[in-house]
Amino acid sequence: MTLHEDHIAIETSSLTRRFGKITAVEDLNLKVLSGSLFGLIGPNGAGKTTTLRMLAGLLEPSSGEITIHGQPVNGNWREMQRQIGYMPDFFGVYEDLLVWEYLDFFARCYDLPADRRQRVTNDLLELVDLYDKREAYVQTLSRGMRQRLCLAHALVHDPQVLLLDEPASGLDPRARVEMRELLRELGSMGKTIVLSSHILTELAELCDSVGIIEKGRLVASGSLDVIRNQVLQSRVLRIKVLSAKEEAQAILRDQPGVGEIYEQNGNLDAGVLEVEYVGDDDALANLLETLLDRKVRVVSFSGEGSDLEEVFLRLTKGEVA
Amino acid sequence: MRINLRLWQNPIIVKEVRSRMRGVRAFATLTGILILLGGISYALYQLVLVNMRYSSAPLSPQIGQALFSGLMFLELMLVCGITPAVTAGAISGEQEKLTYEMLLATPLRPVSILWGKLISALGYIFLLLFAAVPMSSLIFIFGGVAPRDMFKGLLILGVVAVMLGVLALFMSALLGRTGRATVGSYVVVLAMLFGPMFLAVVLGVLREVEPPRWILVASPINALFSAILPSAGNSMAGGLFWFLGGDFWRLNTSVISQTSIPRPLYHYSLPLFGAITLVLYLVSTRLVQPTRRWRISRRDGLIAFGLVAGYAGLVAVAFLLTTGRYEQNLGGLQAFPQPGVVQVERQVMVAPYPGPVLEPPAAAANPGSGEAGETVVALTPTPLSPPPTPKPSLLIATQDVASIYTAVVQNVLDRHGPLDGNSSEEPVIFLPSQTDDATGDPQAPVMESKTLSEDVRDAVTDLLADLPYTFRWVAARAQVLDEDQQVAGAQGLITLGNIHMQSDGTALVSASFYSSPSRASGRTYILEQSQGVWQVTGTTGDWES
Numbered sequence: 133m134t135l136h137e138d139h140i141a142i143e144t145s146s147l148t149r150r151f152g153k154i155t156a157v158e159d160l161n162l163k164v165l166s167g168s169l170f171g172l173i174g175p176n177g178a179g180k181t182t183t184l185r186m187l188a189g190l191l192e193p194s195s196g197e198i199t200i201h202g203q204p205v206n207g208n209w210r211e212m213q214r215q216i217g218y219m220p221d222f223f224g225v226y227e228d229l230l231v232w233e234y235l236d237f238f239a240r241c242y243d244l245p246a247d248r249r250q251r252v253t254n255d256l257l258e259l260v261d262l263y264d265k266r267e268a269y270v271q272t273l274s275r276g277m278r279q280r281l282c283l284a285h286a287l288v289h290d291p292q293v294l295l296l297d298e299p300a301s302g303l304d305p306r307a308r309v310e311m312r313e314l315l316r317e318l319g320s321m322g323k324t325i326v327l328s329s330h331i332l333t334e335l336a337e338l339c340d341s342v343g344i345i346e347k348g349r350l351v352a353s354g355s356l357d358v359i360r361n362q363v364l365q366s367r368v369l370r371i372k373v374l375s376a377k378e379e380a381q382a383i384l385r386d387q388p389g390v391g392e393i394y395e396q397n398g399n400l401d402a403g404v405l406e407v408e409y410v411g412d413d414d415a416l417a418n419l420l421e422t423l424l425d426r427k428v429r430v431v432s433f434s435g436e437g438s439d440l441e442e443v444f445l446r447l448t449k450g451e452v453a
Numbered sequence: 454m455r456i457n458l459r460l461w462q463n464p465i466i467v468k469e470v471r472s473r474m475r476g477v478r479a480f481a482t483l484t485g486i487l488i489l490l491g492g493i494s495y496a497l498y499q500l501v502l503v504n505m506r507y508s509s510a511p512l513s514p515q516i517g518q519a520l521f522s523g524l525m526f527l528e529l530m531l532v533c534g535i536t537p538a539v540t541a542g543a544i545s546g547e548q549e550k551l552t553y554e555m556l557l558a559t560p561l562r563p564v565s566i567l568w569g570k571l572i573s574a575l576g577y578i579f580l581l582l583f584a585a586v587p588m589s590s591l592i593f594i595f596g597g598v599a600p601r602d603m604f605k606g607l608l609i610l611g612v613v614a615v616m617l618g619v620l621a622l623f624m625s626a627l628l629g630r631t632g633r634a635t636v637g638s639y640v641v642v643l644a645m646l647f648g649p650m651f652l653a654v655v656l657g658v659l660r661e662v663e664p665p666r667w668i669l670v671a672s673p674i675n676a677l678f679s680a681i682l683p684s685a686g687n688s689m690a691g692g693l694f695w696f697l698g699g700d701f702w703r704l705n706t707s708v709i710s711q712t713s714i715p716r717p718l719y720h721y722s723l724p725l726f727g728a729i730t731l732v733l734y735l736v737s738t739r740l741v742q743p744t745r746r747w748r749i750s751r752r753d754g755l756i757a758f759g760l761v762a763g764y765a766g767l768v769a770v771a772f773l774l775t776t777g778r779y780e781q782n783l784g785g786l787q788a789f790p791q792p793g794v795v796q797v798e799r800q801v802m803v804a805p806y807p808g809p810v811l812e813p814p815a816a817a818a819n820p821g822s823g824e825a826g827e828t829v830v831a832l833t834p835t836p837l838s839p840p841p842t843p844k845p846s847l848l849i850a851t852q853d854v855a856s857i858y859t860a861v862v863q864n865v866l867d868r869h870g871p872l873d874g875n876s877s878e879e880p881v882i883f884l885p886s887q888t889d890d891a892t893g894d895p896q897a898p899v900m901e902s903k904t905l906s907e908d909v910r911d912a913v914t915d916l917l918a919d920l921p922y923t924f925r926w927v928a929a930r931a932q933v934l935d936e937d938q939q940v941a942g943a944q945g946l947i948t949l950g951n952i953h954m955q956s957d958g959t960a961l962v963s964a965s966f967y968s969s970p971s972r973a974s975g976r977t978y979i980l981e982q983s984q985g986v987w988q989v990t991g992t993t994g995d996w997e998s
């Protein structure tokens with residue numbers, strides 16, 4: 133095993149899952165580095181949960197392969213499950229069970245010996261800040277507490293890989309911050325964490341790399357900065373000119389990096405040109421200069437918003453809805 | 454398919470027990486059920502007392518038997534009512550609460566989940582059942598119930614509980630919704646409980662023949678009562694229990710016939726229940742798999758096949774081992790493992806209740822066939838069998854029959870004191886030569902009326918010659934009654950019943966005295982033989998008018 137392979141915690145090749153005629157995940161090639169916080173972003177129904185369930189061994193791929201820590205999962209996912217902690221997006225809690233018993237139950241499921249069970253239970257309750265609620269009934273916990281308890285349950289066997297499906301959904305801002313802190317702490321403990329979300333900002337502050345998934349396909353993947361650059365270099369310019377629209381279009385077409393040009397004819401945006409453009413900010417400044425040099429009367433010149441939401445919307449085009 | 458036998462290592466059991474036995478609920482349920490059982494037992498007790506006030510003095514065993522059958526029925530209903538409710542949500546509940554995924558993501562095997570759910574649910578049911586045992590043992594204060602029958606009853610309850618638990622678990626895994634699984638389970642339970650009886654009655658009425666017995670095999674009620682029948686008694690709703698025990702088909706036929714005791718119904722029901730349990734459990738182990746449900750590995754397939762084959766073998770062996778006791782073939786090789794099954798001139802009469810009983814031989818033979826000098830009427834065990842040594846007391850010679858009837862007649866007369874007739878002549882007593890078992894204790898065994906042979910009649914008259922009465926045999930009781938139902942031309946009429954030999958060597962004979970509708974009495978005599986002479990050692994079921 134080379135050093136390189138050692139660094140890859142999860143790798144999928146041509147992972148595909150079909151439910152009848154619907155293809156939920158298609159030809160997914162994913163690489164998650166060991167120790168990284170990987171965010172899986174996509175609109176609802178894009179295939180995030182299906183992917184995570186396959187990684188957790190709960191769903192069999194229709195085709196393709198999953199490799200965890202260099203070992204192919206196919207066939208021995210029972211063994212693999214010991215290396216993985218999984219927290220589903222929707223989960224229930226058992227009624228009439230105390231908080232510590234809840235963790236104790238899952239510790240038993242992983243065959244932990246009695247002394248270690250007790251220690252792990254207490255440590256985890258400390259970690260997720262529920263130690264005071266040790267003797268409370270699980271059903272009396274708030275949503276945020278349950279979410280943290282569920283996270284703790286995925287940690288009882290000290291897995292190296294954590295799969296968290298929408299860990300922050302349904303949480304209020306405060307609980308969300310707490311969850312984020314918790315994940316950071318886990319990340320600093322060297323665990324590989326894969327989490328999914330349809331809220332990009334949530335991941336942007338937390339993840340060091342992301343994969344954007346839409347209609348079952350991986351649209352983009354890599355570290356956050358790379359993706360941002362990759363995506364933002366291709367942008368749509370809105371240029372409003374007062375006259376000589378044809379001339380302006382001709383000039384623009386000659387410039388490098390300019391793609392399609394659309395002319396808007398509505399009342400409000402008469403004279404507005406939407407230009408597909410690839411290039412960095414420097415090139416953009418040059419483009420404006422050229423236009424002005426050629427005596428085109430430019431009223432406004434703007435690139436579209438450059439935040440991650442924009443990246444996301446652009447990439448996914450909302451086709452899944 | 455590894456089954457985790459070390460129970461406390463199965464996390465599901467720990468969890469289920471923790472949450473189920475927590476708080477007031479489990480305690481309250483248990484208390485409620487015991488109070489219910491206690492209350493109903495008391496009501497039954499009162500009912501039996503009231504019931505008996507109109508027939509005879511209450512007999513303690515009859516109370517015990519009534520309580521026993523009532524309690525057993527009630528516990529069966531409890532098992533049928535509670536078990537599906539406890540297990541129907543086992544798998545579907547996890548799926549509905551969205552916890553199933555979390556379980557499957559752990560190394561816990563789905564089969565362990567199934568097993569843990571089953572054990573914890575059954576543990577709860579058995580707790581309820583066994584909690585009722587000390588209370589049911591009150592029955593033994595009254596008597597009339599063999600502990601063996603109580604164990605048999607509990608065994609059937611246990612097997613039914615396991616079957617219904619697995620059934621509801623199967624429904625839960627199959628249907629995936631607790632509501633549907635509950636409804637589905639109860640529909641099946643009700644169909645099993647009452648369907649066979651309904652079918653049997655409908656068939657019986659429509660075709661006007663005895664419905665085939667196997668219809669009732671699937672019903673837990675019939676299975677339970679066939680197992681406890683000897684101790685269930687027939688004091689209360691005797692006919693009902695008879696029916697419930699699957700025995701009704703014996704009504705007018707002589708299935709108790711010639712050479713065999715029929716196998717009790719539960720001998721068929723238990724293997725059936727076991728087979729249902731095994732198959733449903735095996736199917737459920739596949740239903741709970743998240744992936745590759747029906748792609749059964751060769752190893753799992755072999756294990757399943759081995760279990761089914763082993764079970765079938767076990768049942769077959771059990772049937773073979775007990776076959777000597779039941780279902781002997783006509784004229785085939787026969788052994789007599791039980792005393793009391795004796796062939797009387799190729800006709801063995803074995804009454805079903807309460808144990809093997811021998812028909813008076815005199816009644817069995819053709820009245821005319823008894824030739825002079827033939828003292829032993831019916832003694833030969835089956836010729837084909839290796840001759841076992843039958844108990845001497847089971848062989849009835851004419852002199853024994855005569856001795857028994859003489860003792861009975863003496864006792865009847867002793868009970869009524871000196872009968873004075875015309876001072877010049879000895880009082881006359883008529884003796885109908887037709888036997889009638891209906892004149893004694895209603896609990897006593899009953900068989901068809903027979904005609905006593907001439908040998909027996911003469912021998913009895915001889916033995917009674919010392920008494921200050923004149924005995925005259927008459928063909929039938931009706932011929933000596935006048936229009937006022939008075940006995941004409943005599944002091945009275947003594948009707949004798951058949952001789953029912955018991956396996957312990959005693960004999961039961963019913964007999965009554967009748968002189969007018971306002972002067973009649975009867976009882977059943979228990980006789981024992983000592984030094985060649987039969988003596989009355991006890992009586993049951995006294996009545997008088």
